[in-house]
Amino acid sequence: MVEELKKSSRRAGTTGVRKSRYILEEQIxxxxxxxxxxxxxxxxxxxxxxxxxxxxxxVNMLDRLGHCSQNQLGRLVSMDAATVKGVIDRLSAKGITQTEQDQNDARQLLVSLxxxxxxxxxxCQKAAIKISDETLAPLTTAERKRLLTLLKKVA
Structure with a gap:
């Protein structure tokens, strides 16, 4: 990486790579x-x-749950209320989701597929498995598990 920076610096006409305590490409x-x-x-x-x-x-969360309130759905997929509403609106316009008032609480909107x-x-779930496999392709099975474990610990 440092060699790439040195070459880039020479092409750009700068004098070289200076020492720094904060190396961008080494940061999380x-x-x-x-x-x-x-x-x-x-x-x-x-x-x-x-x-x-x-x-x-x-879509995946609704497939697992069957239906839930828009508010709860947002929390489950880590989206704020405005974002999840926009996603639901777009999916509903495509005929993928539907909404209805909760019969027990008229303030709540229930969402389902x-x-x-x-x-x-x-x-999508079949594709998602392929996507995860391709994303993690450079890693061994043990490395994949370890990476996911560590990332969940940080999340």
């Missing part, structure tokens, strides 16, 4: 961003129907 945020960028490219190439990562989170949404959920 920088590395996580690189991994996320790689994962997003893989996700976009393999996920069917143009489903985005946030939409997949919602349509029949089409359940079919799509199954397709």
């Amino acid at each position: 945020g920088f590395v996580l961003r690189q991994v996320t960028q790689r994962h997003v490219v893989i996700f976009g190439s393999l996920m069917p129907s143009g489903i985005t990562p946030t939409q997949f989170s919602v 349509t029949a089409e949404g359940r079919v799509l959920a199954a397709e």
Whole structure:
């Protein structure tokens, strides 16, 4: 990495790489961003129907739960109320989700998958397995488990 920086510096006409206590490419945020960028490219190439990562989170969670309130759904998939509402609105416009008032609490909106949404959920889950496998391809099975364990500890 330092050699790449030196070559880049020479091409740019700078004198070289200076010593620094903060090396960007060795920082967790920088590395996580690189991994996320790689994962997003893989996700976009393999996920069917143009489903985005946030939409997949919602579709997958609803497939597991059957239905739940929009508020609870947002908490379960780590989205704020405005974001989850926008995701649900877009999925509903595509015929993937549907909403109805909770009969026990008129203030709550229940969200569920349509029949089409359940079919799509199954397709997306198959794709998601491939996406995870490709994202983690450089790692052994043991390294994959360890990485996920460590990331969950930080999350």
